[in-house]
Amino acid sequence: MKNSNIKKIFATILEPIAFGLLALLFIIPSITVVNLEPLTKKLKDLDVLGVSEKAELEIEIVGGSHQIFSREKIKEEEEGIFSYTTTITRRDSDRYSKPILVIKNNRNQESKIEVYGHTNLPTKSDISLIIDDQVYRLESPSGDVTSHKILLAPNGEYTVFLAIESFSDVQFNEDFELEIRELE
Amino acid sequence: MSKLLKRALKYALVPAILMIAGKILGIFLVTVKYGYPIEIGNDINGFFSTQIYFNDAAITYFVNSVSDLTMLIVISVPLIYQIVKTAIFQSTMNNPKTIVKAAKFNILSWITKDDTTFLQTFVWCAFLWLTTGLIVKNGIEGDTYSWISYLASALSLLSGLLTLKIFEIEIDRVYPDSKKYY
Numbered sequence: 523m524k525n526s527n528i529k530k531i532f533a534t535i536l537e538p539i540a541f542g543l544l545a546l547l548f549i550i551p552s553i554t555v556v557n558l559e560p561l562t563k564k565l566k567d568l569d570v571l572g573v574s575e576k577a578e579l580e581i582e583i584v585g586g587s588h589q590i591f592s593r594e595k596i597k598e599e600e601e602g603i604f605s606y607t608t609t610i611t612r613r614d615s616d617r618y619s620k621p622i623l624v625i626k627n628n629r630n631q632e633s634k635i636e637v638y639g640h641t642n643l644p645t646k647s648d649i650s651l652i653i654d655d656q657v658y659r660l661e662s663p664s665g666d667v668t669s670h671k672i673l674l675a676p677n678g679e680y681t682v683f684l685a686i687e688s689f690s691d692v693q694f695n696e697d698f699e700l701e702i703r704e705l706e
Numbered sequence: 707m708s709k710l711l712k713r714a715l716k717y718a719l720v721p722a723i724l725m726i727a728g729k730i731l732g733i734f735l736v737t738v739k740y741g742y743p744i745e746i747g748n749d750i751n752g753f754f755s756t757q758i759y760f761n762d763a764a765i766t767y768f769v770n771s772v773s774d775l776t777m778l779i780v781i782s783v784p785l786i787y788q789i790v791k792t793a794i795f796q797s798t799m800n801n802p803k804t805i806v807k808a809a810k811f812n813i814l815s816w817i818t819k820d821d822t823t824f825l826q827t828f829v830w831c832a833f834l835w836l837t838t839g840l841i842v843k844n845g846i847e848g849d850t851y852s853w854i855s856y857l858a859s860a861l862s863l864l865s866g867l868l869t870l871k872i873f874e875i876e877i878d879r880v881y882p883d884s885k886k887y888y
Contacts, residue, residue, distance in 0.1 A: 540711045547718040548836060551725040555777065555840055558729050559849065562766045563745070563759040593847060597763040 561585070562596070579633055579674075579704050580626040581606075584681070588620045589613075591684065596623065602704035610641070610686060611695050619652065619685035625702075627674040638669040639700035645692055651700075652683040660700070663689075671705065710825070717826045721781060721833035728780035732773030733758060742769065771851045774841045778854065781837050782861050785830040789868045792827065796875050824869075824876045831869045838862040 563582065581604050583596045594608045606623060627633045637651060637658065644665030651658045651670075658670040674680065684700075737744050742765050747757040760766045794813070797804040808814050838858040845855030 537708070537711065540715060544711065544715055544718060547715070547722045548832070551722045551833075552836060552840065554726050555729050555837075557756055558726075558733065558758060558773075559844070560733065560758045560760050560766045560769050560773075562763045563747075563757075563761065595763075595848075 578628055579635070580628055581702065582624045582626075584621045584624060588618075590618050590686075591620045591622070594622065599701075604702040606639075606700040606702070608684070608698050609695050610698050612693050613688070613691070615688050615690050615692075617685065617687040619683050621681050622684045623682040623702075625653075625674065625680045625682060627676065627678045630676050632676060633674045634671055634705040635674060636669055636671050636703045636705055637700065638667070638703070639698065640667045641696045641698050643696055645688065645696055646690065647686050647688040647692065649698065650685050652685055653680050657685075713823075713825055714829060717829040718833075721784075721830055724780045724784075725777060725833060725837060728777035729773050731780075732776030733769055735776070736769050736772045767849065770844065770849050771854055774844060774850045774858075775854050777837055778841060778858050778861070781830070781834050782865070785827070785834055785865055788827050788830060789865065789872065792872050793868075796872075824873055827869050827872055831865050834865055835862050 563585075579602070581596060583594055583606070585594060590611045590613045591608050592611055594606070596604060596606045599605050608622070625635070637660070639649065639651070639660040641647075641649065641661060644661075646663045647661070648659065648663050649661040651660060653672060658672070659668060660670075661667050684698075736742070742760055745759040747759055748755055760769060794804060794808060798808065805814075838861070841850060841858040842855045844850035845852050
């Protein structure tokens with residue numbers, strides 16, 4: 523009698539744990555597989571003796587997690603043309619910013635780049651880039667898109683911030699695309 | 707603890723391990739075969755603590771696609787085997803010709819023991835749906851070839867329908883159709 527009571531109590535305790543374990547057997551592989559998805563990043567040059575800095579523009583994604591900027595990607599469309607994309611998720615009215623790219627000018631002379639960025643749908647948000655405390659407005663709340671030419675100092679390294687400001691809540695996600703073109 | 711829950715836990719363990727193993731295997735096989743430079747990072751971003759880096763977007767796209775395909779294969783092949791085995795086993799009960807055919811193809815061992823249960827097939831099918839969900843997500847985000855997403859969706863749909871069919875036959879065994887037996 524006592525034994526069966528103990529068994530019952532154990533069963534009552536163990537059953538929810540077993541359900542949790544079963545759920546975990548589905549959740550853990552999913553998270554692990556998402557975690558294992560390969561990413562693109564400029565790898566460290568391990569060839570110490572033959573290190574050769576290529577005289578070109580180098581753009582690296584900063585990455586990391588952010589409240590509203592997700593699924594960040596960078597790719598080189600053609601020689602000297604880079605495309606950065608991100609999804610800006612639904613958000614409350616406020617100003618948000620995030621470091622998105624690191625641009626390195628490996629040349630011994632000045633380089634000029636042109637930046638042009640916009641969302642697929644106008645969202646009445648003010649979207650701008652901040653480079654060296656200088657603000658470059660890409661898209662105005664009315665949807666006007668402006669391109670900017672930026673001069674990069676020889677062997678200069680710049681952290682590019684993406685900033686977005688909206689005065690009303692945005693209830694849907696939007697895709698943002700930034701094109702960076704090397705001019706000279 | 708109920709027997710059903712115990713068995714579900716037992717059956718879920720292998721596909722859970724295989725799913726992760728398939729993804730890792732896919733990544734490392736391609737990396738080794740083509741000699742792509744790879745770097746493993748451990749920055750902590752929310753849930754994620756390990757990152758696999760390649761230095762080119764095209765390589766990342768290719769490796770991710772192959773690893774998704776490997777993951778799909780390691781989950782779908784055992785499931786298809788279970789479905790075919792159950793179908794043959796159930797067919798032998800109604801049709802002696804199937805036994806002859808099974809002997810001809812040297813797969814009599816498939817029908818000597820009914821060790822594939824509906825629960826096992828259902829659990830594997832659930833993992834295939836989970837795998838498909840992840841692959842389709844990657845397909846939509848442009849991280850994997852779209853044809854792999856289509857293949858995964860087609861396999862999931864077909865496996866789902868066949869699992870449902872197995873369930874109907876199993877139910878018929880428990881509650882026989884009145885027209886058939888009476």
